[in-house]
Amino acid sequence: MKIIGIAAGLHAGSFINRLLEAAGGELPKGVGFSVWSGLGEIPPYARGPVPASARELIRLVAASDAVLLTAPEHSLLPVELTYALDWMSARDGLSGKHVAVISASARACGAMWAQAELYKHLQAAGAVVMGDELVISPAGRHFDEDGHLADPALRAQVRAVIGRLCPAEVMEPALLL
Template sequence: MKIIGIAASLHEGSFINRLLEAAGGELPEGVEFTVWPGLREIPPYEAGPVPASARELLRLLAAGDGVLMTAPEHSLLPAELMYALDWMSVRDGLSGKHVAVMSASARACGAMWAQAELYKQLQSAGAVVMGAELVISPACPHFDKDGHLTAPGLRDQVRAVIGQLCPAEVMEPALSL
């Protein structure tokens, strides 16, 4: 199984980028995880030749079994994420694809609003969407020096989202730790 990771942040080292990387480390053994780093380079959709950054995204999606996304820490989706969603939608890159979404915010409403907006966009593109809002303070230490999740409750929440994305037979070894 292959999962594609997409973080809705342009800020390297942001909480949700770190959360996506850490969530990739919670995937069961044997699941390949590739993070798409091209959000900053994605142009707005326009008819005609597909630009290289959009082509790379569409190629990754076609080769993947599912997508793990982190929504922004605030209620607005970045324009570049909207551009990526447009390319994925127009080219049927998300049609029938399972997409798990996690959003994290110090305030519940920020995560909830961002995730609701992202759900609408993903569902209109034909994705099968699942996920959870994680109300956690980005100011608290949730990661160890290697970027792994340290809080057991947060790990459980992340694994629950991953459990929605990965079939049960794939998840069993990781969840029985």
């Protein structure tokens, strides 16, 4: 199984990007995981030739079994993420694709609103969407020195999302909740 990760954050060191990397570390052995980091290069959707950055994303998503997406820390989606979703939607790149969404915010409403907005775009594109709102403050200490999730409760929440994303046959018994 292969999963592609997409972070809704445009800054490499942002909390949401770090959360995506840490979530990828919670995947079972044998599950391939790579993060696509070209969000800042995606242009608005337009009819005609597909730009290289959108082609790369469409190809990566098509070659994966599922997508793990982190929503932004605030209630607004970055316009580049909507561009990426528009390109994939126009090319049926998400049709039938399993997509898990993890969001985090200092306020419950921020996570809920960001996730609801993402769900609308993903479901309109034909994706099979699943996920949880993680109501945690980005200001807290959630990662250890190696970038792994330090909080057992947060790890359990992330593993629950992964448990719905990965088929049971690839899950390790310790990850099944």
